[in-house]
Amino acid sequence: xxxxxxxxxxxxxxxxxxxSKNAIxxxxxxxxxxxxxxxxxxxxxxxxxxxxxxxxxxxxxNKLGAQEVELAALQDKxxxxxxGRWDDKVVDNWFKIRDENLGLGLTHEEPxxxxxxxxxxxxxxxxLYIYQFQTKFRKELRAKSGIMRGKEFLMKDLYxxxxxxxxxxxxxxxxxxxxxxxxxxxxxxxxxxxxxxxxGSFSKYSHEFQTLTEAGEDxxxxxxxxxxxxxxxxxxxxxxxxxxxxxxxxxxxxxxxTRFSEALGLNFKDEKGEEKPVIMxxxxxxxxxxxxxxxxxxxxxxxxxxxxxxxxxQVHLLLLGEKAKDFADEVYKTLTSKGIEVxxxxxxxxxxxxxxDADLIGIPLRAVVGDKALESKLIEVKERTSDKTKNLSVEExxxxxxx
Amino acid sequence: xxxxxxxxxxxxxxxxxxxSKNAIxxxxxxxxxxxxxxxxxxxxxxxxxxxxxxxxxxxxxNKLGAQEVELAALQDKxxxxxxGRWDDKVVDNWFKIRDENLGLGLTHEEPxxxxxxxxxxxxxxxxLYIYQFQTKFRKELRAKSGIMRGKEFLMKDLYxxxxxxxxxxxxxxxxxxxxxxxxxxxxxxxxxxxxxxxxGSFSKYSHEFQTLTEAGEDxxxxxxxxxxxxxxxxxxxxxxxxxxxxxxxxxxxxxxxTRFSEALGLNFKDEKGEEKPVIMxxxxxxxxxxxxxxxxxxxxxxxxxxxxxxxxxQVHLLLLGEKAKDFADEVYKTLTSKGIEVxxxxxxxxxxxxxxDADLIGIPLRAVVGDKALESKLIEVKERTSDKTKNLSVEExxxxxxx
Numbered sequence: 079x080x081x082x083x084x085x086x087x088x089x090x091x092x093x094x095x096x097x098s099k100n101a102i103x104x105x106x107x108x109x110x111x112x113x114x115x116x117x118x119x120x121x122x123x124x125x126x127x128x129x130x131x132x133x134x135x136x137x138x139x140n141k142l143g144a145q146e147v148e149l150a151a152l153q154d155k156x157x158x159x160x161x162g163r164w165d166d167k168v169v170d171n172w173f174k175i176r177d178e179n180l181g182l183g184l185t186h187e188e189p190x191x192x193x194x195x196x197x198x199x200x201x202x203x204x205x206l207y208i209y210q211f212q213t214k215f216r217k218e219l220r221a222k223s224g225i226m227r228g229k230e231f232l233m234k235d236l237y238x239x240x241x242x243x244x245x246x247x248x249x250x251x252x253x254x255x256x257x258x259x260x261x262x263x264x265x266x267x268x269x270x271x272x273x274x275x276x277x278g279s280f281s282k283y284s285h286e287f288q289t290l291t292e293a294g295e296d297x298x299x300x301x302x303x304x305x306x307x308x309x310x311x312x313x314x315x316x317x318x319x320x321x322x323x324x325x326x327x328x329x330x331x332x333x334x335x336t337r338f339s340e341a342l343g344l345n346f347k348d349e350k351g352e353e354k355p356v357i358m359x360x361x362x363x364x365x366x367x368x369x370x371x372x373x374x375x376x377x378x379x380x381x382x383x384x385x386x387x388x389x390x391x392q393v394h395l396l397l398l399g400e401k402a403k404d405f406a407d408e409v410y411k412t413l414t415s416k417g418i419e420v421x422x423x424x425x426x427x428x429x430x431x432x433x434x435d436a437d438l439i440g441i442p443l444r445a446v447v448g449d450k451a452l453e454s455k456l457i458e459v460k461e462r463t464s465d466k467t468k469n470l471s472v473e474e475x476x477x478x479x480x481x
Numbered sequence: 482x483x484x485x486x487x488x489x490x491x492x493x494x495x496x497x498x499x500x501s502k503n504a505i506x507x508x509x510x511x512x513x514x515x516x517x518x519x520x521x522x523x524x525x526x527x528x529x530x531x532x533x534x535x536x537x538x539x540x541x542x543n544k545l546g547a548q549e550v551e552l553a554a555l556q557d558k559x560x561x562x563x564x565g566r567w568d569d570k571v572v573d574n575w576f577k578i579r580d581e582n583l584g585l586g587l588t589h590e591e592p593x594x595x596x597x598x599x600x601x602x603x604x605x606x607x608x609l610y611i612y613q614f615q616t617k618f619r620k621e622l623r624a625k626s627g628i629m630r631g632k633e634f635l636m637k638d639l640y641x642x643x644x645x646x647x648x649x650x651x652x653x654x655x656x657x658x659x660x661x662x663x664x665x666x667x668x669x670x671x672x673x674x675x676x677x678x679x680x681g682s683f684s685k686y687s688h689e690f691q692t693l694t695e696a697g698e699d700x701x702x703x704x705x706x707x708x709x710x711x712x713x714x715x716x717x718x719x720x721x722x723x724x725x726x727x728x729x730x731x732x733x734x735x736x737x738x739t740r741f742s743e744a745l746g747l748n749f750k751d752e753k754g755e756e757k758p759v760i761m762x763x764x765x766x767x768x769x770x771x772x773x774x775x776x777x778x779x780x781x782x783x784x785x786x787x788x789x790x791x792x793x794x795q796v797h798l799l800l801l802g803e804k805a806k807d808f809a810d811e812v813y814k815t816l817t818s819k820g821i822e823v824x825x826x827x828x829x830x831x832x833x834x835x836x837x838d839a840d841l842i843g844i845p846l847r848a849v850v851g852d853k854a855l856e857s858k859l860i861e862v863k864e865r866t867s868d869k870t871k872n873l874s875v876e877e878x879x880x881x882x883x884x
Contacts, residue, residue, distance in 0.1 A: 083546070083548075084548070085548055085597075085600050085606075085609045085611065086600055087600055108600075111596045111599070113552075113553045113555065113556075113557065113592060114555070114557045114583075117553045117555045118553065119550060119551065119552040119553050119592065119596065120550060120551045120552075121550050121596070122548045122549060122550060125549055125550055125551050128551075143486070145486075145487070145488055145525045146525060146528055147522060147523060147524050147525060147528055148522065148523045148528050148531075149516075149522040149523075150516045150520045150521065150522050150633050151554075151616065151618075151633055152516065152517070152520045152576075152618070152632060152633045153516075154516065154517050173555075173578050173579075173581070173583070174578065174579040175576050175577065175578065175579065175585075176576075176577040176578065176579045176580075177579075178576070178620075180517075180576070182578075182585075189516060189522065193514045193522065193524070194488075196514070197488050197489055197490055197511075203488075206488045208488065213554065213616060215554075215555070217581075229555060230553050230554055230555045
């Protein structure tokens with residue numbers, strides 16, 4: 079994409095009403111726009127990152143054999159009364175529609191359990207794994223963490239439906255591996271810990287994936303560095319006396335047992351013809367939170383640092399000076415014809431501004447075409463996280479991008 | 482995908498609470514699930530169709546040079562008061578959040594105009610075209626048309642920002658062509674008319690794309706069959722006395738003028754340094770409505786008929802009898818290895834049921850592997866809309882699919 083046609087622009091100043099690093103950098107770089115506290119719109123660069131995260135998660139969910147759906151946000155009061163989760167005294171962050179018996183889905187155990195009643199009768203219909211990317215709404219009071227905690231946010235929620243505890247446990251282990259793959263691929267695997275936590279109203283324990291960052295609202299103790307295992311401080315276990323670390327929950331997995339299947343009548347006939355409630359699990363990842371965490375963990379003083387797999391573009395091509403324009407246009411054309419995603423800074427602005435913008439936007443590879451390139455036909459290439467530059471031919475640059 | 486693993490199943494009976502053909506067929510075939518009147522969830526087959534429609538629209542929007550964003554659904558009261566559209570007396574289908582000054586976006590002129598103020602200052606910043614696929618919420622009283630009219634629905638909304646009336650008109654013409662391409666590609670081009678209609682509160686006239694169907698809630702007069710032009714009956718023009726036809730609005734394009742830019746202060750400095758309000762347009766397509774319209778227009782007595790570009794799978798492979806299983810597995814493997822999307826009916830059910838399900842689900846090409854295929858290695862291939870079958874080798878089938 080030609081940067082001259084991109085409608086967003088960068089800005090030097092931090093927005094006055096933001097305190098979190100992710101919101102400040104993403105706003106300055108033109109990735110997001112704040113609508114109100116905890117509510118953000120995604121602009122072209124931000125949407126590209128979000129879609130890449132979505133595709134990574136989709137690939138890992140499909141590998142698990144999960145099937146994708148998309149449920150509605152509008153939720154009927156009567157359904158949630160059956161599981162005792164409509165009352166504000168029980169769930170305090172419902173957005174409810176004025177003068178209607180409707181609320182906005184903050185999670186989807188209830189409606190999906192009802193859908194599954196149409197399709198699950200016998201043990202032959204199970205196990206099943208269903209997921210979606212869907213916008214959740216939650217009345218968040220603590221909405222000061224940029225896109226890491228929102229009143230409205232895109233979530234991947236996966237639900238498992240199993241016949242036995244053993245079958246549930248086996249899938250639970252597979253889901254852990256899929257989650258680990260996701261956090262590795264988005265670039266925060268090294269600082270992400272599989273963490274034992276409270277089960278809330280569902281069960282004694284649950285598991286979270288916690289990523290170390292000062293921007294996190296949780297505190298964990300690291301139990302095993304090699305295995306990347308930790309314990310959430312909320313459990314107050316006495317046998318873990320490691321130093322406290324601030325962390326953010328980037329994913330959670332819950333064993334729901336028969337809490338929802340019993341309340342809503344999701345049963346199956348086992349091999350002996352006996353009717354049994356389905357054993358359920360739920361597995362969530364907030365996509366905005368994940369994107370915000372990447373910014374918190376990896377950015378530096380100059381701006382954002384996107385990992386390769388989720389960068390809005392693969393390479394940021396900078397044209398310096400008018401003389402090299404034809405050659406830069408040619409490089410842009412060659413790269414895009416190879417299917418490479420290029421942000422081409424063809425704007426008529428100073429070199430210093432282009433360099434600063436490239437650092438702020440954070441594309442992994444910067445490729446500069448200046449006057450010097452006119453004779454040599456060499457492009458000055460630098461990684462976002464390195465100070466070293468090297469001069470490459472177009473062919474060598476293509477190899478560098480695809481390696 | 483192996484149909485034995487697909488969690489949805491077909492059903493013979495129409496759902497009791499549906500009257501529209503699209504809802505009945507899509508529910509029977511397992512594409513959608515009704516949550517409440519006017520609110521549907523998309524199940525795997527339905528989501529595949531919706532995503533294909535989304536991709537067609539995205540391609541046509543990108544060809545127009547439009548840039549994709551995704552705005553929030555939650556909307557602040559104070560913003561909409563500035564354009565006089567918060568009051569229930571002015572806009573009667575707002576969903577508003579109980580005890581909060583928040584509503585759910587029924588359209589996005591207001592928030593996008595505010596975003597553009599950050600990025601538009603000079604004539605050099607224009608023109609711009611911004612679009613999104615975003616869930617809209619509307620308090621619909623008439624929610625009896627299945628996925629054609631919903632309280633919650635995915636919409637593509639494109640907005641144009643131009644400097645002059647001429648620039649606006651030129652883009653308006655290009656958007657018409659893009660819309661025509663979209664309706665052609667989803668398979669309803671022949672029965673879709675560019676229709677002059679009332680401009681509502683925005684302007685004297687607007688333009689709609691109306692598709693002929695008895696399920697439609699509009700009435701149009703066809704003005705020019707060759708040019709596919711019509712007039713909406715609501716205009717009560719005396720010079721058009723053609724027969725009335727029932728139709729559904731599948732797209733609309735609106736000249737907004739400076740209605741929103743003036744109310745919210747979206748101005749630009751022209752070449753002479755004069756401050757002027759931006760001229761805006763909006764261009765909507767409801768994806769669920771489009772999908773529902775395709776079902777209404779093209780389905781037959783046996784079930785749904787999907788056009789090639791939006792079918793959930795390219796080919797429906799049916800295994801009849803256990804003997805041919807190895808060969809059918811091999812065909813499935815060969816086709817998927819070529820990147821072909823196959824729904825493989827490997828279930829242990831009667832042939833009659835498989836044929837009926839194939840007709841109901843509506844994939845354009847049916848390929849049957851039965852006992853006879855064991856020696857000949859030929860596959861019986863039939864188009865969904867034809868009674869003729871032909872026997873093809875795997876290689877010939879691949880050619881047939883890709884033609």
